[in-house]
Amino acid sequence: MNQPLITAIAEGDFSAILNITSQLTDSERYSTITAIKALDPYSEKDFPRKNIDKKNTYRHNYKVFQAHNYTLITMVREENDIAKVMIDKKNYIGEPYQVTPYAILGSFYFEPIINYFTQFPPDNYIKKVLKERYNKEIDGLSFGFQWYFYKKGWIPFEEERFVKNLLEINMGSRSVTADAQFLFQYPEAIEKVLLQLYRIETKVLDLSKWKSDNPSSKMSTSGVAKVTTYWDEVFELLVHYGYQIPRSFVGQLLESLLNQWKKPHLDWHCRLLKWLAPTQEELLAHQQTLFAVLGTGVGSVVKTVMEYIVSIANAPQFDFEGFMQQFPLAFTVDKQPKALLQGVEILAKEFKKHPPTDVSYREQLAVLFTQPDVKLQEAVAELLTTYFNQKGLPEVIAPYRDYLKGKAQNLLATLSPSESSAPSDLSDSSASSEKSQTACAAHTLTPIIYPLTPNETLFLIGDCIREKSAATIDVFFDVLVRLQDQIPADYAEQIKPYLKQLLAREWFVGTMPLLYLFLDSWSNQSATPLVYDTDKEWKEIQKLYKEDKYTQADKLDKPRVMHIAANQAKEAFPYLFNKIARTLQKLKEKDTLPFLSTPTHEPFYIEAEVLVDKLLQYEAQGKAPDLDDLIVACNRLLFWEVSAAAKEKAQQLKGDYAPAIQYYLGLTDKIQLNEALLPLWTQITRLKHPDEEFKVFENTQAKNILSVVKPFYIRYGWEKRTYANGEVGEEFTYHCNHYYKYKNKKSRPALYNYYNANEGEHTSAQEAEYKLSLNPHYPDAILCAYIALWATMNEADQVRDMTLPLEAVLRYDLRVRHSGWLYIGACLLFEKRPSRDLAYEYICQAIARGEDLTHLKTYLANVLAWDYLPILRFIEFLDRPNPPAVKAFGKEVIQLYLEEVKKQNKLPRNHKKLVAFID
Template sequence: MNQSLITAIAEGDFSAILNITSQLTDSERYSTITAIKALDPYSEKDFPRKNVAAKDIYHHNHLVSQAFYYALITMVREESDIAKVMMDRKNYIGEPYQENPYGLFRSRYIQSVIDYYEQFPPDAYIKNVLKKCYTKEINGLSFGFQWYFYKKGWIPFDEERFVRNLLEVDLMGNRSVTADAQFLFQYPEAIEKILLQLYRIETKVLDLSKWESDNPSSKMSTSGVAKVTTYWDEVFELLVHYGYQIPRSFVGQLLESLLNQWKKPHLDWHCRLLKWLAPTQEELLAHQQTLFAVLGTGVGSVVKTVMEYIVSIANAPQFDFESFMQQFPLAFTVEKQPKALLQGVEILAKEFKKHPPTDVSYREQLAVLFTQPDVKLQEAVAELLTTYFNQEGLPEVIAPYRDYLKGKAQNLLATLSPSESSAPSDLSDSSASSENSQTAYAARSACAARTLTPIPCPLTPENLLFLLGDCIREKSAATIDVFFDALVRLQDQIPADYAEQIKPYLKQLLAREWFMGTMPLLYLFLDSWSNQSPTPLVYDTDKEWKEIQKLYKEDKYTQADKLDKPRVMHIAANQAQQTFPYLFNKIARTLQKLKEKDTLPFLSTPTHEPFYIEAEVLVDKLLQYEAQGKAPDLDDLIVACNRLLFWEVSAAAKEKAQQLKGDYAPAIQYYLGLTDKIQLNEALLPLWTQITRLKHPDEEFKVFENTQAKNILSVVKPFYIRYGWEKRTYANGEVGEEFTYHCNHYYKYKNKKSRPTLYNYYNANEGKCTSAQEAEYKLSLNPHYPDAILCAHIALWATMNEADQVRDMTLPLEAVLRYDLRVRHSGWLYIGACLLFEKRPSRDLAYEYICQAIARGEDLTHLKTYLANVLAWDYLPIPRFIEFLDRPNPPAVKAFGKEVVQLYLEEVKKQDKLPRNHKKLAAFND
């Protein structure tokens, strides 16, 4: 064993390593390779540490491992040596793998490798090395190695790949600001050819990452991570510090990049780079047409930056005012940038004072600025219009925007009255309009059952296969439930080769990754059916994983990968049995019906789009069951009642319902309005608790107080949940506060097991929580009382929500609006939370729902109280509600907003501390 080499590796001394290995004879090299490979670079026994503090052990071990790789690489002289330095290892679960020392090529130790290759050129074998670590699929080179190998002619130049490799900093923490800056300064061609191309090649610079930095003012977070843009800010500063002069052409290129359809934070970074570069007036004037074009991008922060540049050159003789005047209106709808827009209006006013405008039609574009809620901006626009555009027809131009006007702008334009032919007799009175809206809605509701579109049922096996494709594409009750029902009815016509016919659909399902939901269950059914199983197959995913491990050990990677996709689907199917017990049970019943040749239809199959059931159809099916002496499945019956169009029942349906004999007959007759008597039956308790709440959503049912369901929310009283700040003791012993919604699925299932045995109490959403992407199907199981389902999706954070929470606050509400569903009680918490959510699409959806509810004359007391509370308790930000108040609301919506403000002012008196932006919200009560 070469002890001096061991010491050099242990100390991370790359120069000493090369000095030692370069002098070894061939026999010494081979024996040393064998000896070194047997050692563990992370073992203090193999590589003793000297004076390494505990906090530095991680970084020291990383250095030793890289030095270990370097020692092996420097003992390679020819192609046959490559195999000798490969190491056979086992991972933590005993799986074999091969460790490649050329992983060093992903590191920052470029110069040490260059020194070695200058002494022992690898031209004869380097391409063979790169075959394993640099392919189309694999990038095993850090940028320094990539650039060096390119300049040596060992790899081709690929601009986009090089730019991405340089700019994208992964989370491994193996990048160094200083090392990259020094390398780039050493190779200025790489700066101009790669780094400065960031303006036209989009990269992942918005990701969070970690790295080494010598900058004491580095903007790393307390957790040691920051956006990659911060990394490059520091690199640019170091390059300039070293003496590199950034080409001034980069200023124009960055300005052009602001026209890219990239993410806002990415463009914001380019704006920061521009401010750091401090464009001169000459540079800005040379690119003023680009500045004007950027006004039309619609990105508020970018428009703000560009407007600052435009203001700085507006007084220059070369300033193209005509082009600015034509392009400026493109920015009029940009949100939350009143100062920038006001600056633009001031440029117009200053020029109009010198040269009054001649194009009267320009006032139509200026009037759009009244949609901006800022009082000062509105006032400036009003003065501009009354001073320079007060010709005939101005009142008609302003008329569509009168509801937006505030303060002095409203006073300035109050004297302008539209002609009788062009405006309503009383613009401020919309009560008649509101009344008409309510009347129209009542009319729509009354004839809902007649206007709903019937769902066609497949009449042939061929149509059934087409419907199967629709199930995969739409994932709706109108496809999935209809498919199972049609399959049962048409089972005698199914061809003998059906197993072959459904194989393409199984492949289609396997081609995508599905999480727990409807599609894994559909796969489970098709898999069970094609295997002629009378019950749903039971997937032993642990056994499957062991088989895959065995194949990996035998180097049969292709076979292992083929088995892994079905295993992932099987895991999802197993989980979905708890998520959608209704659908899993339907699968089991379908297989049973196919086995027993039972063609009786399912009760819960929708008859009308999107998921409703006509009362007479349900009664007819129940009579079919009774005629054959069979009892219907309870869950099937409950979901059928949940989907029933019960508010308008035909005389024929009522007459047929009188003929029902089963133990469910009293419940159905009560539901259809034939009796008001509740005749409890313990076996049918879930059915009774459902239909009573659906039929009379606001009532208290004391009849259930002595039943086993008495403590389930929504059974005795309407579904109301508690919410608010609660003290929490964390694992480290610290005590803090968390805002909690009780019975929200994040809260409910955090420390408790789900309660699938109670899943058919749909009004309380007692089943396991589902993904928001499955919200439409979930809502179809209980469309008349969706409150509990919606509450399960309320995000628990005011900011920094992840993608799952964004979907939670968007997709269910989209379905509610699409299908005109109603919330009754705590469902209003979901609507209110969406109205104050951090993402604008959710706020817009909630606004639309609230406006519709107000037009329908619904009671919004619970919503008002919730909004007042979460604002007064400083949980959800006040500016988001101010955004709602600033919209051009009709009188009824304005009154709603003012009532919330009044409730807020009452609640905030009880608080020890005023929330942020309190004064701004209180001003709306004046």
């Protein structure tokens, strides 16, 4: 064994390594390769360390690891040597695989490799190395090597790939100093790659970890930070080394603020601009860009730009007309009253010199009254009364009267418009008389047009993928069953493009993986849904990866991901999986009887007479309907608007379900329990009489399921939790939320898991519209499963949970009645504004309908008094230009809050601000 080489590797001395390996004969090289490959770079026995501080152990081990790789590749002289330096390994189950020492090309050890390539040019084998390390599947080069290989002519310059490779920082793989020194050495790379960050979007918002010699590095206590911090340090080092950043970069960064990128990304560009300190001449040269940025709607960016505009507003070259035209685009931006006030002051100063002549501009200025800031409103009011006090000003201001505060409020008193222009109270008497049933009826809904030909039926698959709605998915299965005799023999070929289309995207667990499962099963002529062995598929993919067949492996991985989603969707969407199984069975048995739950009217409702007709068809053929299908059909039924013909036909029903259907359609008030049909009875009784207590179920196996005996009400509040480390804390819990499912679930019929009680089952919010279609008349339990469990720091999934279901509720005018109000209240106080806006709209509509909001008021008062959800979010609701009925609702919540807060040990934050609204 070459002891000096072992020592050089252990010390991470790359220069010594090259000095030793470059002098080896061919036979010595090959024997050394064999010996070095057998050693473990992380073993202190194989590579004894000396005088390494404990805190530096991790970094030094990484250095030894790369020194080990470097040793092997420096003994390569020709293409045949590459296979010799590959390191043989075995995984945890004993399967062999190989590791390449050329992984060092992804590190920041640039100089040692270049020294080796200079001494032993790799021209005769570098293409083989790059084929494995730099292809469409793998970006296996750090930027230094990427740039070097490009300049050597070994790889082409692909701008976007280069920019992303430079700017995106993998965990622990980069060094600020190394990158700064490299870029300073190659200024062409700065201008051609680094400074293109203004127009190529990269993942600079990711958290990462890197090596930094900067004592003031902005790393968190956990040693990680956003990648933007990395590049802040690199820029500072470049300037420290003497590099002068081109001033054209200022204009490019200003232009980048118009990009539709994430706010934190644009904020970084704003910080870079402040660091570059644009001169007045530069800002004036780009003032039209500054004005355009005002319309982006990004508050922090508007604030930065307004500061620049203020700094040039007194310059003779300032384009006031351009500013005046673009400024209104910023009037609705949130939480930037200071920036907007600065803009108004620019207007006031110029109007004082040159009074405005365009009277219509006051209509745009009046929009600023929607901003709650008192000083801003006063400045706008003064501007309007001083320069726009011509005829018609009262009518311009009238729509904003509910927004006015302080001195601005006096403006409306002196400029009172006609009574006819005042907005009406939400609580209209005619609206309050509306019943709480879902606001739809068969004669006002759009009938669904069913496909009449086999080709139209197959084309409907595309609509299913695009819309993912009950009006497409359920209709497709129904029509396919009815027209199965006419389906062309080559249907398997015709649906291949749809299978390919489904595989092209990664779907959440839900409808689309199940649609894929059906199409895959049907095209394979299976009479039952296929069962996917994803573990076996994964082993096949692993084998291909070991053989470096990345393209083939990735090709197999897409179906595997879909198969996993389909397997999981069986549990998440039992109704749709059951329908798939029933469809395949019907196709096998040539059964053309229709599904009962297929919607007849948009978006997912069923006319009563149609359901009764279908049941009579089943009875005529002596077949019993599927219970799951019948329950969803009843859930979707327009049961309060039943024609005389439907009632007459319902009297003819003979099946064991007949009493339930006759009860549901209003032919009888008698509940005739049947153990086999217990899920149906528990469903329709709650739908027909949502507020009643049904003691008839107290002696059944369903008695303890929420919504069966009593309406759906769940518990919520702070509960003590004992954690794994023994510590005791408190967590806010919603029972029957998807994290707190009922125990002993398997002991109850599966059908109970999905409808009025929902069992806390949670599916992706992107599937909420379809799931709500399964029980549109009583969506409370479905909605409760989407309530976010945290007051702040919610992830993207929780943001969708608190937005998409509520959008569907509003879109289809659905009603919540009991604990569904918890979801509405949680959305009203959620950390993201879109959810709060949606909840506000729903509450206003409910007040207009005269609904009982007692449960919502109590919930809001409790979560505020218990200091769970922030008071400031409710103050935002109170600050809106609310009609009297909504204001009264807000005050009632505060009164309940005051009663509840007396029971607490301490007052919540911002208590005084909330109490001030009582006055």
